[in-house]
């Protein structure tokens with residue numbers, strides 16, 4: 001695969017930059033977007049001339065806002081259990097044997113926030129906003145999105161993020177350890193370049209070993225994610241989940257408690 005439609009892929013001075021290029025959808029991903037991201041990450045992973053991967057979104061509104069709700073009809077439009085190979089994508093960000101930096105240029109919401117969580121490092125513009133919205137739109141990311149987030153920001157904060165679906169500023173994300181640095185929007189690229197240059201001066205093998213050893217401690221979460229996706233595919237078939245997607249698309253508040261009785265937690 002090389003003729004990408006949903007992403008951009010460029011390599012400069014050992015840095016692979018992968019950009020989700022769907023600004024009209026606030027860089028939400030559909031099945032094809034995930035497949036292209038997976039393909040580009042594989043390329044970057046095994047090219048020895050590449051030392052760092054930068055993941056970002058195009059434009060200045062959004063880094064990524066998760067699954068494309070307009071491509072969601074009781075499941076998304078691609079392959080896998082829920083029509084989006086997100087667990088493969090998230091796992092691959094962790095498997096790439098070099099640092100992956102999230103360059104967060106705007107909203108990192110839902111699955112976008114999960115991508116930030118999975119990246120090794122994250123650098124945000126002052127205008128970035130973070131949060132999970134699953135319980136508001138009839139979804140959840142029950143793997144790295146929950147359990148790894150808890151490792152990153154702490155159990156109480158992660159539960160707050162998921163249970164209340166609030167939005168957090170870049171400074172709040174910095175304070176909770178979700179990002180490494182916050183800079184004015186105009187300085188984002190220069191800051192990311194600085195971090196990449198420093199990394200490029202390091203031993204690639206030492207970095208790869210360090211990354212894998214960090215991962216070893218949290219790799220069991222991948223199994224939880226697989227189990228969770230199996231449950232999510234059943235949840236997507238319920239009236240409760242359909243109500244969340246419909247409410248988002250119709251720009252109204254969801255009425256979860258008025259719909260069918262299939263789900264738990266009523």
Ligand SMILES: CC(C)(COP(=O)(O)OP(=O)(O)OC[C@H]1O[C@@H](n2cnc3c(N)ncnc32)[C@H](O)[C@@H]1OP(=O)(O)O)[C@@H](O)C(=O)NCCC(=O)NCCSC(=O)CCC(=O)c1ccccc1C(=O)O
Pocket residue numbers: 024025026028065066067068069070082084086107109110111112114132133134137139140141142145248
């Ligand atoms: C991102 C917002 C907070 C922006 O809010 P606001 O500034 O008020 O602008 P809006 O008018 O809401 O949006 C502008 C414009 O963009 C469109 N848009 C935004 N996000 C999406 C999206 N995800 N899909 C499709 N379109 C989107 C929006 O419709 C507007 O278009 P107009 O044509 O101008 O009307 C806000 O938009 C927001 O909260 N978006 C919700 C994003 C969302 O629902 N994401 C999916 C979340 S599901 C989840 O979190 C589960 C977690 C997960 O990771 C996962 C796991 C397994 C499978 C899938 C997922 C997954 O992410 O879906």
